[in-house]
Amino acid sequence: MDKLQIGEVILKLRKKREITQEQLGKFIGVSTAAVSKWEVGNSYPDITLLPVLASFFNISIDELLNYKIELSEKEVMEIFRECEAMFAGENIEKGIDTAKKYIEKYNSSYYLKLRIGFLFNMYSWRSGSEKKAEKMINYASKLFEDIEKNCGNSEITEQALYLLSGIYLSKDEDDRSVEVLNKIHKSEYNIDFMLANIYIKKGDIKKGRKMLQMQLWKNIFEMSSVLMCLAKSYLKDKKDLDIIEKYCNLSIQVKKLLSPEADSLLGFHIEYMGFAQIYLKLGEKEKALDMLKRWINYIEVNNINDPKDFESVWCFNELSSNKSSFTLNMYENMRKILEEDIFDSMRENEYFKIILDKVKDMERKTVK
Template identity: 30%
Template sequence: MKEINLASVVSVKRKEKKITQDGLANYLGVSKAAISKWETAQSYPDITMLPHIATYFDITIDELIGYEPQMESTEIKKLYHKLSHQFAKEPFDIVHERCNVIIKKYYSCFPLLLQIGILLLNHSMLAGSTEKTQKVIEQDKQLFERVKSETDDVHVAKQALYLEAYCCLMQNNPAEVLVLLEGTDTLSMSNRGLFAQAFYMMGNIPKAKEKIQMQIYENIVEMFGAFPMLFTLNTDDPVKLDECVERALALEKIFAVKRFHPAIVITMLLSAAGTYATINNKEKTLELLEEYAKVSASGIFPFKLHGDEFFDMVDGALANLDLGTEMVRSEETVKQSMLQGVTLTPVFQQYSNDVRFKSVVKMLESI
């Protein structure tokens, strides 16, 4: 919690009402000297007087003392996953209203506001209609803009900026994205690499290994996140598209990505299948959908971020992520999305009567 700020609140509110210290003192039955000491933080009013002062200024006691509730990172993590599970089991509007109450209560807890915004983005498709989804996205955009503008945490501000830009994309406003991101498109060295070099020079090999492993792990995740757009950009060149998909699949095989992060693999496979479907390559589409279903049904639940035999020193760093190692959406919501990613995607409907396609759907339904 931030320090009590009653002094400035009393001073500002008194001046807003155009009341002198004498006038306020007479109303409260105290001396002018007492008011002066309150406003200069030399002393505080008796606790029993707080309701009277708050009533006089027509504010809450929390507002009077400048109380801005905060939430620790562990509490934010627990709350996020609790609400995520509620979105899977309860009507969207009910859980959304709970989020709004939390936003209002913790309006100055910027790390929490950031995660609540991410939570709403990750579940906005459950809103019930395109119009309602867009309203949630607009709310998120405003929330991220506030966090970006008000927080003192550079890391949180940077995340908020990128998420605000993402909201603009979802609102079909690419021009605003470019304005928001102007000046940020520069190459930068990962600080994990610097940490690794420093620990190595100090002779702390285990820590150096941990940092460099985590850098490679993050780079792989980032690359897989970029593949869907790469595929889309090469729909006009089937040969180049084949090469892009083949390299993505080869990278997965080299690092056995599906063993430690199957979520990014199935996202890549579904995207590749969708891209081939847009150019009417039925064989490649069904081949990739079959692999998508196979990985999805390979016992990946309950899914948590983790390392493997190669990335054997990253689990500690993963546990310290803002939302920990659990999925950002509940297991039920993810399974539903995995199925709907095939059955509700228009470009796949041309294959809906194909035996192989039906087999894919059946496998996904059984998860």
């Protein structure tokens, strides 16, 4: 019997019953201090007390010893934030070790596996080497695959499948990516849109309007992403610069509909960088550099670590701006992008050097 585990089981069951350590101690005939020691792992109950404990919690001894500790969503997010701070900080190895220990400790929590898997996949680029990055991605993949096979929660499972498809795609395992995506339930109906209209009809206008504003927000980003993907599709065969530019410009214009009020929220740097990389693949260095100028101008003016609140934008005034779960300095991420191989042809360009220096300076100055 793992004394730490049995202590946590007792703590969890006691809180579920909403009783104090003193009340539990009185029932089974031990002191409050004894119960406290069990729960923090300094000691564990005598074997003769197990039947009494099992009886009190209305479970079998076997269930008591094999009780699967379920974490609440709040507890999972506390663990997630603790690990994420280490992944984003200077000691990613400590973060990896800590996260794996939590997975071992709470092996039945599939929501925790989803969040930790997300961290391993998202921060693999900070690992320091391609080999380490591959290990992190493989670990994330195993967590998501475990969720797919064993989790009974469809929402968690489908999120895991979506993330898993991205991993397979990055490994050029296209067929596997398609296979897992096809396991996700795809509804043809916009339920939230219908619900929003019902709430407004009933007089709950604020709730309905909030749902519609969230739909607007998602649709703007989805439309912009679709247009960029269409542009990139023409790199695969025709390499038609005119059509590619039309799609790329349209992806920017979609967001510009809400400019300038929502500039900080809209993340134009995503499109500018995507556009620049497309130009480089087409050998259009001057056009790529022009797009990078627009990119650096945007991130100089708009704090991508701490974007503007939703409430300050007229068309999203019902949406609340929740504090980000991430502590990563986004300017570090921007600098890493500029260090990728695709920009090798521009390394000696003086303005490109200026752009890279500016990003490095923002990275040093920005403390998230």
